[in-house]
Amino acid sequence: xxxxxxxxxxxxxxxxxxxxxxxxxxxxxxxxxxxxxxxxxxxxxxxxxxxxxxxxxxxxxxxxxxxxxxxxxxxxxxxxxxxxxxxxxxxxxxxxxxxxxxxxxxxxxxxxxxxxxxxxxxxxxxxxxxxxxxxxxxxxxxxxxxxxxxxxxxxxxxxxxxxxxxxxxxxxxxxxxxxxxxxxxxxxxxxxxxxxxxxxxxxxxxxxxxxxxxxxxxxxxxxxxxxxxxxxxxxxxxxxxxxxxxxxxxxxxxxx
Numbered sequence: 001x002x003x004x005x006x007x008x009x010x011x012x013x014x015x016x017x018x019x020x021x022x023x024x025x026x027x028x029x030x031x032x033x034x035x036x037x038x039x040x041x042x043x044x045x046x047x048x049x050x051x052x053x054x055x056x057x058x059x060x061x062x063x064x065x066x067x068x069x070x071x072x073x074x075x076x077x078x079x080x081x082x083x084x085x086x087x088x089x090x091x092x093x094x095x096x097x098x099x100x101x102x103x104x105x106x107x108x109x110x111x112x113x114x115x116x117x118x119x120x121x122x123x124x125x126x127x128x129x130x131x132x133x134x135x136x137x138x139x140x141x142x143x144x145x146x147x148x149x150x151x152x153x154x155x156x157x158x159x160x161x162x163x164x165x166x167x168x169x170x171x172x173x174x175x176x177x178x179x180x181x182x183x184x185x186x187x188x189x190x191x192x193x194x195x196x197x198x199x200x201x202x203x204x205x206x207x208x209x210x211x212x213x214x215x216x217x218x219x220x221x222x223x224x225x226x227x228x229x230x231x232x233x234x235x236x237x238x239x240x241x242x243x244x245x246x247x248x249x250x251x252x253x254x255x256x
Contacts, residue, residue: 064179070099073179077156083172085157085165091118095152095180102187103254104150105129106177107227108195109165115158120151125228129192132228136247142255152180154199170199181217187254189220190247193227212246223250 065072074094080086093110096119105121113123121129130146137144155165155173165173177199181189191197194207201215201222210224225246226239 064182068179068183070095070180070183073176073183077176080156083157083169085155085159085169088160089157090115092156093118093120093153093158094156095150096120097146097150098148099150099184101148101150101184103190103250104152104181104184104186104188105133105190105192106181106196106200107151107153107192109153109155109162110158111162111229112158120153121228124232128228128231132243132247136244137251137255140248140251142251144251144255150180150184150186152177154196164195170195174199181220186220188250189217189222190250191215191222191224193230196227197222197224211242212249221253223253 077092077094080092089110093114107121110120111123111125113126114120120126129151133144133146133149154170154177156176157173159165159169189200191200194210197207197210197215198204200217201210201224203210203215207224207226211226213224215222215224223246226236226243230236231240231243
């Protein structure tokens with residue numbers, strides 16, 4: 001079993017909630033039966049004490065190299081053809097913003113405008129996200145521009161027809177999202193929409209139940225809110241108000 005297989009096996013155990021691994025020491029030699037001097041009858045056998053166990057801390061091979069950087073991650077992605085999404089994409093959409101940002105926004109995947117420009121959230125949904133970030137910050141007295149945060153997606157290539165990324169596609173791209181979040185190590189993450197929320201937090205609830213609540217990615221707090229594309233629909237006016245409240249929470253947490 002190679003290092004990658006060992007890491008995946010240990011991660012599987014961790015996902016099941018197993019935090020410690022135990023190794024049993026070699027069993028002591030069996031204790032001989034003790035036979036009494038009484039007349040023939042039942043033989044009395046002594047049992048050895050419980051065999052001691054030694055606790056070993058699980059050690060996972062690192063998912064990211066030491067001193068990882070966004071530039072190194074982008075270099076490692078290269079002209080990626082690791083999954084089927086590469087077949088129809090125009091450009092890889094890696095991420096944009098301050099590489100030392102204390103706040104990272106994570107969306108689902110690139111759309112047509114993003115695929116054309118290679119930059120996340122530049123279409124109508126992206127314009128709304130910019131307004132939400134800068135407008136909320138201004139109203140709350142926080143000097144913040146879009147360029148001060150970092151924005152990326154779960155998958156880096158546009159899914160055909162803007163469909164939801166499939167599980168194996170998110171798993172393939174997940175290694176790079178993991179490295180991005182680890183390299184930046186922000187004070188908080190804001191997950192935009194249900195797909196991003198489930199990918200980052202591991203929870204399976206819908207976004208309407210998760211939004212406005214704090215979760216965690218590793219040791220980093222995660223706020224879940226609606227994806228801007230959902231807020232563009234005319235019948236989601238109440239959701240807009242909720243998203244603004246969610247954004248206020250995360251901005252005050254990070255910048256106060």
